[in-house]
Amino acid sequence: MPKKLLLEHIDVPSIETFETYRRHGGYASVEKALKTMTPDAVTEEVKKSGLRGRGGAGFPAGLKWSFLDRKSEKPRYLVCNADESEPGTFKDRYLMEKIPHLLIEGMITASYALGAKTSYIYIRGEYMYIVRILERAIEEAYAAGFLGQHILGTPYSLDLYVHPGAGAYICGEETALLESLEGKRGNPRLKPPFPAVAGLYAAPTVVNNVETIAAVVSIVNGGGDEYAKVGLGKSTGTKLISASGHINKPGVYEIELGLPVEEFIFSDEYCGGIWKGRKLKAVVAGGSSVPILPAHLILKTAKGEQRLMTYESLADGGFISGTMLGSGGFIVMDETACIVRNLWTFSRFYHHESCGQCSPCREGTGWMEKVLHRIEHGHGHMHDIDLLVDVAKKIEGNTICPLGDAAAWPVASAIRHFREEFEYHVKYPEKVANPKHFELEPFRSERLELSNA
Amino acid sequence: MVKVTIDGIEIEVAEGTTILNAARQIGGDVVPPAMCYYTSLKDSGGKCRVCLVKVTHTSTKDPRPMPKLVASCRTNVMDGMVIQNITSPEVLEARKGVVEFLLINHPLDCPICDQAGECDLQNLAYEHGVAKTRYEEERRTFEKIDIGDKIKLHMTRCILCYRCTFVADQLTDNRVHGILGRGDTSEISTYIQKAVDNDFSGNMIDVCPVGALTDNTFRFKSRVWFTKPLDAHRNCDKCCGKVVLFTKGDEVLRVSARKDKYAEVTEYICNECRYDHKRLSDWVIEGPRHIDRNSVISQNHYEKIDLLKLKQEIERQIDFEKGKQLPEPNQSLTA
Ligand SMILES: Cc1cc2nc3c(=O)[nH]c(=O)nc-3n(C[C@H](O)[C@H](O)[C@H](O)COP(=O)(O)O)c2cc1C
Ligand code: SF4
Ligand code: SF4
Ligand code: FES
Numbered sequence: 001m002p003k004k005l006l007l008e009h010i011d012v013p014s015i016e017t018f019e020t021y022r023r024h025g026g027y028a029s030v031e032k033a034l035k036t037m038t039p040d041a042v043t044e045e046v047k048k049s050g051l052r053g054r055g056g057a058g059f060p061a062g063l064k065w066s067f068l069d070r071k072s073e074k075p076r077y078l079v080c081n082a083d084e085s086e087p088g089t090f091k092d093r094y095l096m097e098k099i100p101h102l103l104i105e106g107m108i109t110a111s112y113a114l115g116a117k118t119s120y121i122y123i124r125g126e127y128m129y130i131v132r133i134l135e136r137a138i139e140e141a142y143a144a145g146f147l148g149q150h151i152l153g154t155p156y157s158l159d160l161y162v163h164p165g166a167g168a169y170i171c172g173e174e175t176a177l178l179e180s181l182e183g184k185r186g187n188p189r190l191k192p193p194f195p196a197v198a199g200l201y202a203a204p205t206v207v208n209n210v211e212t213i214a215a216v217v218s219i220v221n222g223g224g225d226e227y228a229k230v231g232l233g234k235s236t237g238t239k240l241i242s243a244s245g246h247i248n249k250p251g252v253y254e255i256e257l258g259l260p261v262e263e264f265i266f267s268d269e270y271c272g273g274i275w276k277g278r279k280l281k282a283v284v285a286g287g288s289s290v291p292i293l294p295a296h297l298i299l300k301t302a303k304g305e306q307r308l309m310t311y312e313s314l315a316d317g318g319f320i321s322g323t324m325l326g327s328g329g330f331i332v333m334d335e336t337a338c339i340v341r342n343l344w345t346f347s348r349f350y351h352h353e354s355c356g357q358c359s360p361c362r363e364g365t366g367w368m369e370k371v372l373h374r375i376e377h378g379h380g381h382m383h384d385i386d387l388l389v390d391v392a393k394k395i396e397g398n399t400i401c402p403l404g405d406a407a408a409w410p411v412a413s414a415i416r417h418f419r420e421e422f423e424y425h426v427k428y429p430e431k432v433a434n435p436k437h438f439e440l441e442p443f444r445s446e447r448l449e450l451s452n453a
Numbered sequence: 454m455v456k457v458t459i460d461g462i463e464i465e466v467a468e469g470t471t472i473l474n475a476a477r478q479i480g481g482d483v484v485p486p487a488m489c490y491y492t493s494l495k496d497s498g499g500k501c502r503v504c505l506v507k508v509t510h511t512s513t514k515d516p517r518p519m520p521k522l523v524a525s526c527r528t529n530v531m532d533g534m535v536i537q538n539i540t541s542p543e544v545l546e547a548r549k550g551v552v553e554f555l556l557i558n559h560p561l562d563c564p565i566c567d568q569a570g571e572c573d574l575q576n577l578a579y580e581h582g583v584a585k586t587r588y589e590e591e592r593r594t595f596e597k598i599d600i601g602d603k604i605k606l607h608m609t610r611c612i613l614c615y616r617c618t619f620v621a622d623q624l625t626d627n628r629v630h631g632i633l634g635r636g637d638t639s640e641i642s643t644y645i646q647k648a649v650d651n652d653f654s655g656n657m658i659d660v661c662p663v664g665a666l667t668d669n670t671f672r673f674k675s676r677v678w679f680t681k682p683l684d685a686h687r688n689c690d691k692c693c694g695k696v697v698l699f700t701k702g703d704e705v706l707r708v709s710a711r712k713d714k715y716a717e718v719t720e721y722i723c724n725e726c727r728y729d730h731k732r733l734s735d736w737v738i739e740g741p742r743h744i745d746r747n748s749v750i751s752q753n754h755y756e757k758i759d760l761l762k763l764k765q766e767i768e769r770q771i772d773f774e775k776g777k778q779l780p781e782p783n784q785s786l787t788a
Contacts, residue, residue: 168635185632190499190527356613356632356639358500363554366637370590387587394550397521398502 018140042113048224055209083172088329188401232258235310248272286326289406291413350407378429489614490526510535568664
């Protein structure tokens, strides 16, 4: 049985209620931390655990916590990033919906470690029904004395609020999130200063993903060293993966980091293989922003080593032949998938979600989408393909926030690995004119030959 | 004081100076262009990305290069910092990209635009852009609207530098316009067509780098290079009263604030000075206004032309083009 740290009790009936959750060992980390540990000791355990941020960038959580300006006179804040809007990623939703108290418990323990007296869960507006679930859970926690004044009779007090966004992917970027939480337009801020120094209301702030905060519970309960034994190397612990696409068993899986990618896709424990007996064509391993990889490169690295579900192994080969673990949005495509259409869909998303603050992203995302739309619908030129590569290159690294990069990477990687498919669309406009062309013969088999050649 | 090197030129500047301002202290070609930063507007800058530079050496303490190009207008210098602007092909290539991005949705209607001749985007495109576009798609357009009776908003030309919103925030008592929507469909607009009307609103026209905000009382009266700019002042209890009059014969066609060589207003003026004193006799004339930048206004034969200086300027620009050492572009300037 693989190790489960987050979803162990997910199938227990009524685990969403305080009572059941508590009966299964819930809120033990709060008791342990508040009654037997200093805040710094909690931070120390998180450092030892090697836990890395689960929101996408993989920044070590303990290190981020230690950057928090503790000398400042201002209040400190912990903000949970539950904006989860990356196409392909739906793990936080599952966790909050099924086992909301795990997040609340993590928020209390983490807030104690950081010395926050007020904390927020910023959740995407589309998750309105989860807002209600969380608010109910928070109410229960207040009633049980785990929130509010003098928690469990200790001097520590905490208030916790849920704040819904208004439906913008960009508000998942931590500084845009803070702007939005302050009631302003959700534009990312220029960094530095980083939130650890000047975050919410210009006060020291830590922003962490839902899963990161939930992981703090088992770190405090079992100790950082124990947590670090799970996983592989610097990729410690377990990770929630949202698997979607052409697989037999899409869903959210908790995996121990270090699992071979091949096993994740093909074993019955996880994705259960490619549907309809088809072949694997490509995978977007960490949410729509990360580079797409063709089958042979997702299963094995360019060096021929087995590819593992770790931050390091997935990144092996850099952006030439590797990708990123990202937020764990694992999108699988079978042999019939049209890479151009898929890329156009992603580009449409980034175009729609750019905040419009800086010129390369504002103008470049729209440009790429329009060119891809033309190619996909049979109106492309050969020079459009290099144009796309160049536009992506001119966005990447030149913007205020990483959304620009997130828009550029899929384009650059799809063309790097599947250029012949783009050329096919340009060469045979009549064959791609049908909007469902990617499902039709002879397009399917002809393209297959191309990719096998 | 800290010591920094920009394109091989060393200079000492005060701590807390931005890279852009350090470069301005050196002057000349090493100064990065700036389309959104505005010295007198707090929090401006960082958005347009034309001022990107490369930091090859962060400081004496930390000699590592910065991983990405940085916005020079919002990055402070550190002691021992080494910066490349026009000596970095990477910077020039990125800048060319930004100029292209700024132009793809721009209408390029300079022949009928009141800003032509004093437009920062025109100058930028001339110095850093390429001659042909690679953009084949439809351009975004908006209807023109009046925001208040004195200001015309032609959103199609806007580059979303946010300067006018900072003016409204910092100079007027109440901002009633802002940015609506997001991405390339975001637009400057007033809240439900509310009129922008207060004593200092006219300054939004002066800070706008393009022809998106123009003076309704001047529109289509004259190309700016056919006017004679004069420095003038009057006693005003609301503002400094120091202005530039754009005149034709005895007529005052437009009153604007004075700008420095980076096209930034030195002292803001009130709407009374701007709109309500359009007679020469209202003003004490100081003399001809020298327009400092490469601008067609300075070529209007109004100021005595110094032929030697003109020749030097032409040579400087030719050298500048050569010195750019452009990496093989997709379209060359001569194509
Ligand atoms: C455009 C954009 C969208 C993002 N969306 C999310 C999100 O929905 N959820 C999230 O946790 N992090 C998101 N991030 C990452 C956050 O900026 C931040 O790195 C993260 O919340 C830090 O938490 P962690 O260290 O626990 O991963 C996004 C980043 C960008 C640039
Ligand atoms: S990169 Fe895009 S989303 Fe990020 S600040 Fe710039 S315009 Fe906004
Ligand atoms: S209207 Fe002018 S000043 Fe305002 S954002 Fe647009 S370009 Fe900038
Ligand atoms: S002037 Fe620096 S980013 Fe616009």
